[in-house]
Amino acid sequence: MRLEKCWFCSSTVYPGHGIQFVRNDAKIFRFCRSKCHKNFKMKRNPRKVKWTKAYRRLHGKDMTQDSTFEFERKRNRPERYDRNLTENTLAAIKKIDKVRVDRESRHHAKRMKPKKAQLQREAARELEQSISMVKAPGALQRDPSLTLPIKVKVSKPEKVDNRMEE
Amino acid sequence: MVQYNFKKITVVPTGKEFIDIILSRTQRRTPTQVHKGYAISRLRQFYMRKVKFTQQNFHEKLSTIIDDFPRLNDIHPFYGDLLHVLYNKDHYKLALGQINTARNLISKIAKDYVRLLKYGDSLYRCKSLKVAALGRMCTVIKKVTPSLAYLEQIRQHMARLPSIDPNSRTVLICGYPNVGKSSFMNKITRADVDVQPYAFTTKSLFVGHTDYKYLRYQVIDTPGILDRPFEDRNIIEMCSITALAHLRAAVLFFLDISGSCGYSIAQQAALFDSIKSLFMNKPLIIVCNKTDLQALEGLSEDDMKLVMEMKSEAMKTLVGQGGEATDGSNVLLTMSTLTEEGVIAVKNAACERLLDQRVEQKMKSKKLNDCLNRFHVAMPKPRDQKERPACIPQAVLEAKAKQAEVDADKEKRKLERDLENENGGAGVYSASLKKRYILAHDEWKEDIIPEILDGHNVADFLDPDILMRLEELEREEGVLQGLEEDEDFEMDGAELTPEEQAALTEIRKKKSLLIQQHRIKKSTAESRPTVPRKFDKDKKFTSERMGRQLSSLGIDPSMAIDRARSKSRGRKRDRSSDGVESMDVDGDKQNKKMRLKSRSMSRSRSMSRPPGEVVPGEGFKDSAQKKKAIKIAKSSSKNRNKEARRGEADRVIPTLKPKHLFSGKRSTGKTDRR
Numbered sequence: 001m002r003l004e005k006c007w008f009c010s011s012t013v014y015p016g017h018g019i020q021f022v023r024n025d026a027k028i029f030r031f032c033r034s035k036c037h038k039n040f041k042m043k044r045n046p047r048k049v050k051w052t053k054a055y056r057r058l059h060g061k062d063m064t065q066d067s068t069f070e071f072e073r074k075r076n077r078p079e080r081y082d083r084n085l086t087e088n089t090l091a092a093i094k095k096i097d098k099v100r101v102d103r104e105s106r107h108h109a110k111r112m113k114p115k116k117a118q119l120q121r122e123a124a125r126e127l128e129q130s131i132s133m134v135k136a137p138g139a140l141q142r143d144p145s146l147t148l149p150i151k152v153k154v155s156k157p158e159k160v161d162n163r164m165e166e
Numbered sequence: 167m168v169q170y171n172f173k174k175i176t177v178v179p180t181g182k183e184f185i186d187i188i189l190s191r192t193q194r195r196t197p198t199q200v201h202k203g204y205a206i207s208r209l210r211q212f213y214m215r216k217v218k219f220t221q222q223n224f225h226e227k228l229s230t231i232i233d234d235f236p237r238l239n240d241i242h243p244f245y246g247d248l249l250h251v252l253y254n255k256d257h258y259k260l261a262l263g264q265i266n267t268a269r270n271l272i273s274k275i276a277k278d279y280v281r282l283l284k285y286g287d288s289l290y291r292c293k294s295l296k297v298a299a300l301g302r303m304c305t306v307i308k309k310v311t312p313s314l315a316y317l318e319q320i321r322q323h324m325a326r327l328p329s330i331d332p333n334s335r336t337v338l339i340c341g342y343p344n345v346g347k348s349s350f351m352n353k354i355t356r357a358d359v360d361v362q363p364y365a366f367t368t369k370s371l372f373v374g375h376t377d378y379k380y381l382r383y384q385v386i387d388t389p390g391i392l393d394r395p396f397e398d399r400n401i402i403e404m405c406s407i408t409a410l411a412h413l414r415a416a417v418l419f420f421l422d423i424s425g426s427c428g429y430s431i432a433q434q435a436a437l438f439d440s441i442k443s444l445f446m447n448k449p450l451i452i453v454c455n456k457t458d459l460q461a462l463e464g465l466s467e468d469d470m471k472l473v474m475e476m477k478s479e480a481m482k483t484l485v486g487q488g489g490e491a492t493d494g495s496n497v498l499l500t501m502s503t504l505t506e507e508g509v510i511a512v513k514n515a516a517c518e519r520l521l522d523q524r525v526e527q528k529m530k531s532k533k534l535n536d537c538l539n540r541f542h543v544a545m546p547k548p549r550d551q552k553e554r555p556a557c558i559p560q561a562v563l564e565a566k567a568k569q570a571e572v573d574a575d576k577e578k579r580k581l582e583r584d585l586e587n588e589n590g591g592a593g594v595y596s597a598s599l600k601k602r603y604i605l606a607h608d609e610w611k612e613d614i615i616p617e618i619l620d621g622h623n624v625a626d627f628l629d630p631d632i633l634m635r636l637e638e639l640e641r642e643e644g645v646l647q648g649l650e651e652d653e654d655f656e657m658d659g660a661e662l663t664p665e666e667q668a669a670l671t672e673i674r675k676k677k678s679l680l681i682q683q684h685r686i687k688k689s690t691a692e693s694r695p696t697v698p699r700k701f702d703k704d705k706k707f708t709s710e711r712m713g714r715q716l717s718s719l720g721i722d723p724s725m726a727i728d729r730a731r732s733k734s735r736g737r738k739r740d741r742s743s744d745g746v747e748s749m750d751v752d753g754d755k756q757n758k759k760m761r762l763k764s765r766s767m768s769r770s771r772s773m774s775r776p777p778g779e780v781v782p783g784e785g786f787k788d789s790a791q792k793k794k795a796i797k798i799a800k801s802s803s804k805n806r807n808k809e810a811r812r813g814e815a816d817r818v819i820p821t822l823k824p825k826h827l828f829s830g831k832r833s834t835g836k837t838d839r840r
Contacts, residue, residue, distance in 0.1 A: 001617050002625075012621050067639060072626045079628050081603075083610045089627050092636045093619050096627075099643050106650060120660045123670055127662070130673045139720025147665035148672060149720025 008036035008046050010053035063107045068100040173325045175234040178318040181311030185304045188227070192220045192300075202289040213296040214283045220300055221276030224307070228269040235262055235317065242332045244412035248371075251404040253320050261313040261320075268310045272303045328373040328386075335524065336384045336413050337376075337516045338448075340406055340441075341420030342434050343390025344427035346455040348372075349503040350420070351387040354513045359387055365428070366390060369402050371409055378517035386415070393437040410444040416520035417450050418512065419480075421473070423500075424459035431465070435472040442479055449519035450480040451497060453512055458502040473498070 004013045007029045019037050021029040031037040039049065046054040056062040071092075127146050139149040179187060196219050200212045238246045238255055249258065279299035286292035330336070339347045343365035351359050355374025360367050372387040388406030391399075399407065410417065421434055454462050454473070465473065480497040499515055501508030582597055589595035603611050616624050629635070662670065697703045709730045716723035779789075786792035806813065828840060 002623050003618055003621065067642065071629075071632070071635065071639075072622060074623075074626055075628070079625075081605055081610060081613065081615055083607070083613060085628065085630065085632075086616065086624070088633055089624060089629070090616060090619060092632050093622055093624070093627050095636060096639065097620060097622075099639060102643070103646075106646075117660070120662070123662060124660065127666060127670045127673065130677070131669065133676050134669060134672045134719065136716070136719035136721045143720075145665075146669055147663075148669050149718075152717040152720065152722045 004030045006030060006032035006036050008032075008040055008049075008052060010046075061111070063104050066100070066103060068096055068103065071096050172236070172327055172329075175321045175324065176230050178231055178314050178321055180318070181308050181314055184227070184314065185307050188220060188223045189300070189304070191223055192216055195219065200289070204289075206287065209289050209292050210283055210286055213286070213292040214280050216296055217276055217279050217283065217299045220303060221272055224272045224303060225269055228265055228272075231317065232262055232265055232269070235321070242412070244330070244332045244408065247408040247412055248327070248405065249324070251401055251408050252323065257316070258320065261316050264310050264313040265317070268306050271306050275299060275302045275306070328371050330371070330373055330384060330386060330409075330413070332413055334384060335381060335517075335520055336386060336415035337418060337513075337520065338386050338388065338409060338413060338415040339418045339420065340388050340391060340410060342422065342427055342429050342437060343367075343392070345390070345420040345422040345434075346427075346503050347390070347420050348387055350418075350453075350455070350501075350509065350512075351385060353503055353506065353509050355385050357385075357387070366402065371405055376513065376517075378514065379521070381517075381521070383517055383520070384415075386413070391437065391441065393433060393440060407441075407444070410441065415448060416516045416523075417445055417448050418453050418516055419445075419450065419476070421452060421454045421476075422456050423454045423462060423465060423469070423473075424456040426456060426459060431469040431472055435476060438476050438479070445479075445483060448483065449516070449523050450483045451499060451512070451516050451519065452476050452480050454498070454500040456502060456504070457500045457508070458505045462500050 001015055003015075005011070006013050006018065008031060011032050013030055013032045018030060018032045019034070021031070021037075021040075023029070029040065031040065039046075046052040047058050049055055053062065057064050131140065131146050135149045143149065196216050197212065200209060202209075204212075235258075236245070236249075238249055238258065246255075249255070276299065279295055279302075283292055283295050286295055339350060341347055344363070344367075348359040348361050348368050351357055351372065351374055352361065354376045357372055357374030359372050359374075366389060368387060368389045370389065374385045374387070376383050376385055386409060388409055389402045391403050391406050394403075409415075419438060421431065422429070423431060425431065452473070462473075477498045499508060499512050501512050503509060586592065586595050586597060598612075600611050605611060618624065699707070709727050712730065713723040713727050716726060780793050780796065782789045782792055784792070786795060806816075811818075831837065
């Protein structure tokens with residue numbers, strides 16, 4: 001039993017899911033769901049379809065080259081079972097995964113970093129310009145900081161007995 | 167058996183008919199429609215099918231013709247010769263050969279054209295190929311038309327041949343023309359053969375059946391034979407000669423002793439001499455007919471001598487059969503078909519003679535059955551008491567012993583099957599397939615090998631130096647993380663404080679609210695009249711609200727509220743507002759209503775009017791008239807409002823020709839009115 005990769009979106013195809021298409025030149029295309037299958041039939045290039053891993057890698061949204069990817073390689077020769085080796089491998093898989101996930105998040109953060117500064121600048125500007133929507137000029141004069149004003153309690157009106165008829 | 171097939175030969179159609187039949191069948195039985203838009207393989211297939219179908223049909227029909235017509239070598243020689251005499255063996259064979267060739271040619275044509283069709287690249291080309299193929303096949307048939315016609319003729323004639331069984335009891339009647347053979351035939355059988363005064367009335371063989379001793383006999387009437395050399399004989403005579411030659415029958419040679427047939431006894435005797443070779447091994451009876459005209463005893467000397475000669479010849483055949491005693495009466499008989507005397511005697515004699523001969527022959531062939539009883543194996547008698555066992559060489563004995571050992575081993579070893587049976591049988595016990603694994607440690611044999619972990623294939627990660635590489639990786643990771651931390655300390659300068667953040671979120675909230683309201687207003691401006699602000703339908707413009715809003719902006723609203731109140735029309739009347747804060751929302755609603763009412767009412771002096779009362783004025787005589795006027799006004803505007811018209815002058819039709827009224831079918835009913 002093997003987990004395969006979807007040809008279109010590169011997600012894992014678990015056993016019992018998806019469709020395999022074998023072309024006349026004996027190339028096998030595996031799809032994880034009908035969405036990918038239908039896109040393939042429409043002859044769409046996964047490198048141009050935004051939500052696929054191929055696009056993301058090509059356009060630098062996701063990490064492309066890393067040493068963690070070297071660990072996972074399809075070997076065509078079956079290995080004789082070795083308990084120790086298997087135990088080590090299982091533990092190693094977990095650690096490698098963690099490392100990979102960390103690296104990917106770092107990559108993402110690095111990608112998003114320049115945006116953060118810009119966002120902060122924009123936020124500051126907006127605050128400065130639109131503070132009058134939440135703070136009256138009078139309040140602003142009294143308290144020039146760009147924060148919400150202190151709410152003033154309304155005094156109770158005097159009860160005027162206005163009964164004209166008794 | 168064989169004779170019946172002549173009637174069952176299929177009709178041979180003429181060339182033209184044949185072509186018509188096959189082509190029309192092709193047209194009926196194969197698909198007829200094809201368009202040039204179809205895939206090329208489909209077009210090819212279509213035309214190939216037609217060609218093949220035609221060829222198959224031709225083949226079939228020609229094969230049946232060839233098979234139905236009898237092969238002259240395979241049938242009884244009597245029929246073979248008869249057919250040869252009638253139709254000429256060579257012509258017959260030639261015709262059938264031509265049919266055969268035609269069949270082969272058609273097959274070849276079809277093969278060639280099918281091969282060509284495989285590479286046809288357009289509808290037109292395929293069609294032309296098919297037309298060419300069929301055309302050639304039809305030409306072949308056309309060329310063979312004369313053979314077909316000839317075979318048809320033969321078939322028709324063959325069907326009318328008398329059904330003679332060459333193996334059963336037959337009595338053959340022969341002699342000169344006009345001697346009385348056919349009349350005799352008519353007398354003893356139910357056959358109705360033509361009897362006429364002229365010679366060659368009977369032109370072909372006729373069969374009748376008669377009974378004798380509970381057995382059925384065929385009686386064959388032949389056309390008369392003239393005394394001519396063999397080569398000069400015509401077809402009719404040849405028929406009778408053939409019959410004489412091939413059929414194992416009793417022969418009745420008819421003599422006309424009165425000479426009224428037109429031929430003398432001498433001529434008849436001469437004929438007898440010339441054909442006596444054909445009477446070999448056949449019981450022969452000389453029959454003197456027409457005794458009513460001339461008795462046998464009254465013959466002249468010469469004639470008598472001739473007759474006696476014939477008799478002696480006939481006796482020879484008798485002697486040849488079974489060595490019977492000289493019974494002259496059975497060989498020479500007299501009769502008269504006209505007076506019917508001696509007819510039955512002749513028949514009986516002939517049948518008797520034939521029967522005897524047949525029985526003898528059958529007896530001679532019974533040797534086979536007797537032989538079978540006499541088989542036995544001879545055992546040699548023992549001559550002394552010495553034992554003489556079989557002699558087996560030493561090497562063979564040793565080999566046998568070794569083989570026995572190996573077999574014993576095999577039996578001792580426990581099979582998987584035995585194990586299975588011990589542990590409960592096929593359904594209960596499942597063999598451990600891992601029993602014979604070769605692993606480094608035996609206790610690993612029963613391990614379940616993991617294949618998948620966390621969305622990865624374990625097999626892809628298996629590596630003997632995985633630990634080493636993992637260590638390297640972790641080191642790398644540690645280094646990278648260090649670098650990361652250094653970088654992170656940089657740019658936290660321009661961050662907003664949480665209060666500022668709160669203010670920003672408020673601002674954004676307000677902006678989105680404004681946008682939403684604008685969107686609502688924008689969409690409904692056309693379809694709904696906007697209530698002017700002074701009527702305050704949603705009751706939004708209250709001083710409490712204003713106070714709240716101002717205070718949220720950070721200003722003390724008390725002054726503004728006071729000002730608004732002083733400018734307002736009336737103060738509210740506290741009915742149940744003890745300790746109720748003006749900020750209380752629920753109380754507000756109740757008070758608002760009252761306040762509105764009180765505002766309108768505070769204008770006029772009296773404040774206690776029932777709700778539906780109409781005050782007279784404005785040009786009306788009294789309240790009743792005013793009420794009526796109000797009612798009329800309302801009723802007129804009611805219909806307008808239902809039509810969603812803004813007023814009298816509003817004659818806008820939003821869509822002049824709505825599509826759903828001017829197009830489309832109706833699910834039920836007719837659409838002749840729109």
